[in-house]
Amino acid sequence: MRAIEYSQTGDPDVLRLVDREVPEPGPGEVRVRVHRSGVNPTDWKTRRGNRPGDTVDPPQVPDQDGSGVVDAVGQGVEESLTGLRVWVWEAAHQRPSGGTAQEYAVVPASHVVMLPDVASFDLGASLGVPFLTAHRCLSVTEDGPTRLGPGTLQGRVVLVAGGAGAVGNAAIQLARWSDATVITTVSSPEKAHLSARAGADHVIDYTRHDVVAEVRALAPAGVNTIVEVSAVTNAAIDADVLARHGSVAVYAGSGGDSMQLPVRPSMVPNARWQFVLVYNAPEVWRARALEDVAAAVLDGAVRVGAEAGLPMHHYPLEQAAEAHAAVEGGAVGKVLIDVRP
Secondary structure, X not given: OEEEEEEEOOOHHHOEEEEOOOOOOOOOEEEEEEEEEEEOHHHHHHHHOOOOOOEEEEEEOOOOEEEEEEEEEOOOOOHHHOOOEEEEOOOOOXXXXXXXXXXXXXXXXXXXXXXXXXXXXXXXXXXXXXXXXXXXXXOOOOOOOOOOOOOOOOOOEEEEEOOOOHHHHHHHHHHHHOOOEEEEEEOOHHHHHHHHHHOOOEEEEOXXXXXXXXXXXXXXXXXXXXXXXXXXXXXXXXXXHEEEEEEEEEOOEOOOOOOOOOHHHHHOOOOEEEEXXXXXXXXXXXXXXXXXHHHHHHOOOOOOEHHHOEOEEEEEHHHHHHHHHHHHOOOOOEEEEEOOO
């Protein structure tokens, strides 16, 4: 079978197309015939590593997210899973041979979720990291719901920083499905248009407007939950717009690794600063998140494509390096590798 792997860290050109044996699923595992592999920032950051040129042994097949069809099951797994359409999450995490950038991927059975017939493989490969991250960000607020779904965020205001990004788009869609009022910030008219298509109620171009003034005009009592991509840049703004018992969920370090925390402005409303990394998030949350995202898909509440504010960029498997470079270069939208047409 064809697979992408890398044996040293570095630029996208460390990725190479190789021929591997089709793997067999072990106990508790399934083999997925991959149709789409989703590329996220976490994938290129892992590939790049701490420094270029470090040896990766055994070689790593990249990409955490994907979609396809269960092709075979291992001991202890229900045979009825064979032939089902699924989406895959954290395929490559601590599994050198598990990534989705290959024709067949073996993963634990718990790492596949059924993909209904009404949902495309494109959508399935776009769910894992972005939607699970967004779910975590939206469900960590004091006195807030631990589950998402219709009515769970009713009466609450969510601010999404960077609504045109993959996680931002997911957060907007999940928050709107849950009946929140959604405000988002963007840096251009093009991104404003995409965020509106995702379902944001209010879009603020931070290059042209005073975000604090605009948010306070829209939500005089403040914002309950902030989904934050760049706390380094936005910490002071976030503290100024938070409602009492509000939270800032920081899921990325855009802008740098160190931030100045506004202590007094955060203390007065009893605010929470929550850092989010899905790989080691609590297991009790993970089970809820997987169920909620699956329910949103079944409801038809989450979509991909330009009409949903998330343009799609497709690359064939042999151009995996170009796909990684596109994500690393800040492509607006979702980058997918078409493992199969």
